[in-house]
Amino acid sequence: xxxxxxxxxxxxxxxxxxxxxxxxxxxxxxxxxxxxxxxxxxxxxxxxxxxxxxxxxxxxxxxxxxxxxxxxxxxxxxxxxxxxxxxxxxxxxxxxxxxxxxxxxxxxxxxxxxxxxxxxxxxxxxxxxxxxxxxxxxxxxxxxxxxxxxxxxxxxxxxxxxxxxxxxxxxxxxxxxxxxxxxxxxxxxxxxxxxxxxxxxxxxxxxxxxxxxxxxxxxxxxxxxxxxxxxxxxxxxxxxxxxxxxxxxxxxxxxxxxxxxxxxxxxxxxxxxxxxxxxxxxxxxxxxxxxxxxx
Amino acid sequence: xxxxxxxxxxxxxxxxxxxxxxxxxxxxxxxxxxxxxxxxxxxxxxxxxxxxxxxxxxxxxxxxxxxxxxxxxxxxxxxxxxxxxxxxxxxxxxxxxxxxxxxxxxxxxxxxxxxxxxxxxxxxxxxxxxxxxxxxxxxxxxxxxxxxxxxxxxxxxxxxxxxxxxxxxxxxxxxxxxxxxxxxxxxxxxxxxxxxxxxxxxxxxxxxxxxxxxxxxxxxxxxxxxxxxxxxxxxxxxxxxxxxxxxxxxxxxxxxxxxxxxxxxxxxxxxxxxxxxxxxxxxxxxxxxxxxxxx
Numbered sequence: 001x002x003x004x005x006x007x008x009x010x011x012x013x014x015x016x017x018x019x020x021x022x023x024x025x026x027x028x029x030x031x032x033x034x035x036x037x038x039x040x041x042x043x044x045x046x047x048x049x050x051x052x053x054x055x056x057x058x059x060x061x062x063x064x065x066x067x068x069x070x071x072x073x074x075x076x077x078x079x080x081x082x083x084x085x086x087x088x089x090x091x092x093x094x095x096x097x098x099x100x101x102x103x104x105x106x107x108x109x110x111x112x113x114x115x116x117x118x119x120x121x122x123x124x125x126x127x128x129x130x131x132x133x134x135x136x137x138x139x140x141x142x143x144x145x146x147x148x149x150x151x152x153x154x155x156x157x158x159x160x161x162x163x164x165x166x167x168x169x170x171x172x173x174x175x176x177x178x179x180x181x182x183x184x185x186x187x188x189x190x191x192x193x194x195x196x197x198x199x200x201x202x203x204x205x206x207x208x209x210x211x212x213x214x215x216x217x218x219x220x221x222x223x224x225x226x227x228x229x230x231x232x233x234x235x236x237x238x239x240x241x242x243x244x245x246x247x248x249x250x251x252x253x254x255x256x257x258x259x260x261x262x263x264x265x266x267x268x269x270x271x272x273x274x275x276x277x278x279x280x281x282x283x284x285x286x287x288x289x290x291x292x293x294x295x
Numbered sequence: 296x297x298x299x300x301x302x303x304x305x306x307x308x309x310x311x312x313x314x315x316x317x318x319x320x321x322x323x324x325x326x327x328x329x330x331x332x333x334x335x336x337x338x339x340x341x342x343x344x345x346x347x348x349x350x351x352x353x354x355x356x357x358x359x360x361x362x363x364x365x366x367x368x369x370x371x372x373x374x375x376x377x378x379x380x381x382x383x384x385x386x387x388x389x390x391x392x393x394x395x396x397x398x399x400x401x402x403x404x405x406x407x408x409x410x411x412x413x414x415x416x417x418x419x420x421x422x423x424x425x426x427x428x429x430x431x432x433x434x435x436x437x438x439x440x441x442x443x444x445x446x447x448x449x450x451x452x453x454x455x456x457x458x459x460x461x462x463x464x465x466x467x468x469x470x471x472x473x474x475x476x477x478x479x480x481x482x483x484x485x486x487x488x489x490x491x492x493x494x495x496x497x498x499x500x501x502x503x504x505x506x507x508x509x510x511x512x513x514x515x516x517x518x519x520x521x522x523x524x525x526x527x528x529x530x531x532x533x534x535x536x537x538x539x540x541x542x543x544x545x546x547x548x549x550x551x552x553x554x555x556x557x558x559x560x561x562x563x564x565x566x567x568x569x570x571x572x573x574x575x576x577x578x579x580x581x582x583x584x585x586x587x588x589x590x
Contacts, residue, residue: 041494083491141465144490147442148458163443170436171536172529195439196378234467241466 007068009055009097010284011076013038013047014105015126016204018078020054021280022062032280033057041080044089051076052096072097075287077108077279082295101287103295105279106131107138112282113251113275120242120271124235125254126207128153130242136289142238146203152231152238154256157213158206160227162198166191178223181212207255214259232263239268249273302363304350304392305579306371308333308342309400310421310499313373315349316575317357327575328352336375339384346371347391367392370582372403372574377590396582398590400574401426402433407577408546408570415537415566419530420549421502423448425537431584437533441498447526447533449551452508453501455522457493461486473518476507502550509554527558534563544568 007030008023018038022030035053037046055074056066074097080086082104090102110121110133120132127150129143146155165179169191183189185208186197198205216224239250250271252261261272302325303318313333317325330348332341350369351361369392375381377399385397405416405428415427422445424438441450460474464486478484480503481492493500511519534545545566547556556567 082487084487085491141467144458144461144486145494148454148490148493149461159443163439166439166444170533171539172436172532191439192377192379195443196380198443199440237467238465244466 007072008284008287009058009072009074010108010280010282010287011038011051011054011074011078012105012108012279012283013040013050013054013076013078015039015042015079018047018050018054019280020051020058021278021284022058023281023284027281027284031058031062033059033061039079040086040090041083044086047078047080048093051078055097069096070098072099073287074098074100075108075283075285076100076102077105077283077286078102079105081105082107084295087295099287103286104140106140106143107133107295108282108286109253109279110138110251110282111286112277112279113253114249115276116282116285117276118246118248120239120246120248120250122235122239122242122250122252122257123254124153124252124256124260126154126203128156128235128238128254130235130238132242132246132248134246134248139242141242146206150203152235152260153203154207154210155203156206157227157231158209160231161209161213161224162194162206164223164227166194169194173223176223177221178213178216178227181216182209185209185212210256211259214256228260228263232260235260236264236268239264239271243268243271251275302367303579303582304353304367304369305403305575305577305582306333306346306349306369306373307400307403307574307578308335308345308349308371308373310334310337310374313342313345313349314575315346315353316573316579317353318576318579322576322579326353326357328354328356334374335381335385336378339381342373342375343388346373350392364391365393368394368582369396370403370578370580371395371397372400372578372581373397374400376400377402379590382590394582398581399435401435401438402428402590403577403581404548404574405433405546405577406581407572407574408548409544410571411577411580412571413541413543415534415541415543415545417530417534417537417545417547417552418549419448419547419551419555421449421498423451423530423533423549425530425533427537427541427543429541429543434537436537441501445498447530447555448498449502449505450498451501452522452526452551453504455526456504456508456519457489457501459518459522461489464489468518471518472516473508473511473522476511477504480504480507505551506554509551523555523558527555530555531559531563534559534566538563538566546570 018035033054035050038050040047122130130141165182168175168179217228313330328349330345333345335342417425425436460477463470463474512523
């Protein structure tokens, strides 16, 4: 690496993985490196390891030695990075790079999705949250995590299906195909086993039920249909709130986005466009305007 | 202590405390000892310490030395004791007593509430669950813990109020007095602070909001009213399911029982009676018929 040629890194880190991309000064992708989870609010030290490892892999994939880390300009969007106490820890990090700016993964995803222009975003995967970027200022709606929020997310769908299955096993509601799917997938048949299997399950373990729930709803299975309608109605309202009073377009991201989109209202669907660029690009570009990296 | 005089101990252990009572052979209470939490599924070693400590205190309060532990006949009802893996661990415990029989706190509470006769029980405090005892066989309904069930419990009410407050701060629903109460109680005013304060809160921290929620519902505050109606409707259905096809009476227990009872349907309310004896008495009596201590 010629140290006079600036190399930029954009990082997108979330609950499932951390992706780092190397860009040249013209914004052309040179390489990518992918490491483990990077939710800074859930596991801070693991997040720092994933960030460094993803950058090391990107350097190797571009043919550079990992000792070049200290010359890199790094911008990162990490899940949980805007939780105040976490943000303070991230700012205090003795990072191995030339420069390290960090904000929430929602900021960098929104900035990337609209190629640096104003726009709105809904992420619906393991979690759910929306945001809009206007005059380079981001405002977030929803989110709040598995315990307190994230309605309409994969984890929310999965937990709701398990809770409904327990109510059916209690005889409070009729046993339905949705409940049969939950029990079959785990290969168990009683309440006590179901509780023991899922009581400490992670959000992504709950999310594993989501594709089947949406498929059953598409087949008009009533219990699944009611869940999907409730989750989609919340997300629809969340997106309309995010877009309210603007003429912004909306990008959908996350593993559940394609299957939940058909359940949205026509008025929302006509605002949806495809993403212009990825979150790594957004992180790289925001790095160059660090005043925009605020939470 | 005259070792030829049998001394019986009944223990009631749950998320907040562990209570041990010494009884003579005629079932008369000799003393009580109270120690810390004893939810065997949540913290197993802490539970064993609380059990031993509560018995030691009961011995001291009755004027006996703690070295008499090895002569005691102990029956215990502990929260989480019927989770299969936990039950196996409890049975393998090298306890310091002459004899130690254990079952779930629900079994001993139900047995005590109806003085050893058939009957039903609803516990609604930090958690919620119901059970009926018929021909000395217990059948449980509901429960399932904070993440997957416990609807209508204090923790459920508190979490629902926090989630509703976050939706109001997102502008998805109007801000109400209920939301103002949540924010005032925590002395915070923004989403990020609310999430950071409550994201890792324990079920009992959520339960702290419950009395205020029910009070607001009594004053017809609409958001609180809808929550209390939803929680009470679930508990009503749960109790009617528990009583279904029987002529059993129902005892209500737990810190939230007195304030939730007025929200129950008339058909349920006419089945409610006062408790005949406490859960420690139930544990002591069940000890004498160990075949009934099954989960």
